[in-house]
Amino acid sequence: MTISERILKVLKDRNMTQVEFAKQVGIATSTISEWKKKKTNPTADKIMDICNVLQITPEQLLTGKGIEDEEEIVAASPESRFTPYDIQLIEDYHGLKEEQKKRLMAYVEALKKIESLENM
Structure with a gap:
């Protein structure tokens, strides 16, 4: 193919x-x-x-x-919520150093806050 x-x-x-x-x-x-x-x-x-x-x-x-x-x-369906892209993202996350993981999670939280402010 x-x-x-x-x-x-x-x-x-x-x-x-x-x-x-x-x-x-x-x-x-x-x-x-x-x-x-x-x-x-x-x-x-x-x-x-x-x-x-x-x-x-x-x-x-x-x-x-x-x-x-x-x-x-x-x-993604109710039975299988994770796409191959999701799985790749998780694998990439596990390859990060601990400090990088903390920084990434801080970015995620910041994005959530920005989104919630935009939706007000």
Whole structure:
């Protein structure tokens, strides 16, 4: 399976339209049409944007792990609240030094406070 085929599979699994995907990634819908025709693959500078929109890791996109195997990538459901992107975030967190973890948690708390003030 090519990278573009993986993207299209995840789009289908997520019930996301190509127009919605293109808008969120910042690409033309004609670009996706080119991928479908197997004329091109995404450019390297768009890989992270694609992964963020699809909530998958670059490893999953490039290797197919978790996409091509029998596990379906699906939006978070009551039974399975964590997406592959969530899991990657937790793995990255565990790789941080203790001081970095404390700083990250302080940022999270600050963001929550800002959001609550904005919603008043």
